[in-house]
Amino acid sequence: MEFVQIADVLMPIAVIYAIIAFGRRWSTVRQLPLAKDLSAAKGRSSRGVIYAFTQGMAPWAKESTRRHPITYLRGILFHLGIVVGFAALLGSPWIDRADAALRLAGAVIVTAGAACGIIGGILRLTDSHLRTISTADDHLSVWLVSLFLVSVAVGLLWLRFIPVLQIIGAITLIYAPASKIRHFIFFYFGRLFFGIHIGRRGIVQGLESHHE
């Protein structure tokens, strides 16, 4: 069996499995109770939520990211690479029709993402604090995603590599719902609840004005 045949079988299975598994995870969270807040609001939740997903994500918005701009940049590039990488994976059956310049741009982004992932993986092994707070799953997740990004970068530049990209992508998609990679779903909930907190309680105005 050749890579192409394996990829042709594995890719659709992985994509369908990931959609079902992530959808199930999303609906499980949505089914958990969420009590209506009956306290008298001092501000609008929506203002806080908008801040949490926009200005609040800026590098200057938090002391932590102001202190650690490289860590922030690494995180942004890694996750940008992941978004582009999965877009490339889903579009891989038709990637040969894409403009060469577009593929090159995609390759640059995922390469940067992969580099950031690899640096993150190394830091997770070498920094004693990070090593202590990490699980084996945390290590595998970052290395697996980084490997996937490398495969995307190679696949975008060398089309014959696409079946390998698809196999690695499929493995990543199958591993992701049960692993730490699923935290991306909770990112939305986390920022949403944070936004509601700072919006309802009239805190967001202070955060906005602090950085004007």
Next chain:
Amino acid sequence: MSNNAVTTALESLEKQLNRPLATALEACARCGICADSCHYFVADPDTKHIPAFRGEQLRSVYRRTHDFFGKYFPSWVNARDLDEATLDRLAEIAFSECTLCRRCTFNCPLGVDTPLLMRTIRGAATAAGKAPELLVMLADSAIEKGKDPELFKSLFLQQIADMEKQLQTMVGDPSARITVQREGARVLYVALAGGHTILPPAAIFHAAKEDWTLSLFEAANYGVFLGDPARAKQIAARIIEEAKRLKVQEVVVAECGHACAALVWDAPNWFNETFPFPVRSIVELIAEYIEQGRLQLDPSANPEVITYHDSCNLARTSGIYREPRTVLKAVAQNFREMTPHGLENYCCGGGGGLVALPEYDEKRLRAGKPKADQIRATKAQVVAAACENCRLQLGELNAHYNLNVEITALADLVVKSLKFPKGASQPAV
């Protein structure tokens, strides 16, 4: 007994599982960027003081039953069964190594609510009989006091009568009054134990010509520190029922971070109702008086360099960070901010009920070092704080780190700067 405690704790954890809690349990990427947002870590950069590490202690128990790998390959995700030793350790972490200040949440790129995890553990530990005895005792004694207020009412009224005389001398007006539980008053003021949170606000209310009355009960709510909504509700019920009975237009809470946050943000949810009156901090009311020109103030009465410590419960939990500055700019000549301040302030180390727990004195004083360093850097002579627990902790930091500062409440500074008529004695607040 041991199995019972573990079973009870697990049941409590399961019962508390809701959408925000599941999010806090699942969202953390263990990037570690939260580390130096925590005053414990700044004071002692040990891995155990990283908020993500603290959260992992609960996550490992959660994963054992709610995670595929946790169920079938537990070591892959550090999942573990809850046993008594783990429960003891969880309780120790939640009650002594986190002051629920929310600084990590504000600094987390994902908004992971680690304080929520710690409150959840506190609730489970309390249910399992693993909470610090003193906190349980303080909460239960407040509940008992609320059951039969007549037992202490006459003594309280006698103390207030004495205080009323002091007030009259202080403001130079023999008609100044401190009424208790007066029906129809506009404001019900809920103080803390001790005259220091009654007399200065009484002088301010008098100067602002406020129609106010004093609650028979104290604002402090130790049920909140226990993470026990049932106890917290019983403690708050005394005040809520009193306010409804007296038909006041608003409830004003003393300078106390947790009491304010509890009554404003939590209590309506404990009672499953929106109260027929607003609840706010006295800091907000004083700022409003100043903005309305209802207080005649002389800032030269406070010539010292004064800095302000933001209570985490007032700033990051309740959004009260502008109002204290409105007050300070009106009553002080030399107000100087700490770095950082406001929503980015460091916890003093006394929050979350820690200041009431002598068994954690050493940890608490160590965790307060970043705050002590901040105060020293301002070269201030006076540190104002609008929270009783903060003031207690700051007082201890003052002695421990030789800061040589005076710790004061905002109301005390306001009273010092109030222009009383001739003949009034300047209060020794």
